[in-house]
Amino acid sequence: MKCNKLVDAGRRQFLRGGMAATAGAVAATVMAPEQAKAQALARVDYPANRLANIADLVVNEPMDIAYPDADSPGVLLKLGQAVEGGVGPDGDIVAFSVLCPHKGWLMSYSAEDMTLNCPGHHSRFDCEAGGQQIWGHATNNLAQFLLSLDDKGDIYANGIDELIYGRLSNVL
Ligand code: FES
Helix, strand or coil, X not given: CCCHHHHHHHXXXXXXXXXXXXXXXXXXXXXXXXXXXXXXXXXXXCCCEEEEEHHHCCCCCCEEEECCCCCCEEEEEECCCCCCCCECCCCCEEEEECECCCCCCECEEECCCCEEECXXXXXXXXXXXXXXXXXXXXXCCCCEEEEEECCCCEEEEEEECCCCCCXXXXXX
């Protein structure tokens, strides 16, 4: 038998979301300067965390990291050729969350095809293409950590391009 309660709940949620969006749009048009300033301050300030030194990396060998805090595991990779979002002299150093965007299972790296793979429901993400999803249940690409390199070869994470699974804000 079909469950109508779920359908109704979804419709209510949709309407509630629509009303909230409309209210938000109206509020945005009449926002006082103090409110606008407070909203700007509410933006996420990412920490600049040192992840490793370039000398610590071996091509196509994943290094476990965490960013922006210890509860957000990730992987740091030197892929051996310039890729989207890559830093360093070869433009090949990237980092990603290893929490699957679908339901947060911990993913593992496949050196064979440079992908991150989820054991939960088999979503796969391309590390050479900015964490683009190439298969599975997830509905968005993988969160990529934004990196920089200083003149000593230290690699820093400075931000994230997607929401980490399970969070309402990347920085808690
Ligand atoms: Fe990764 Fe479902 S938790 S595909």
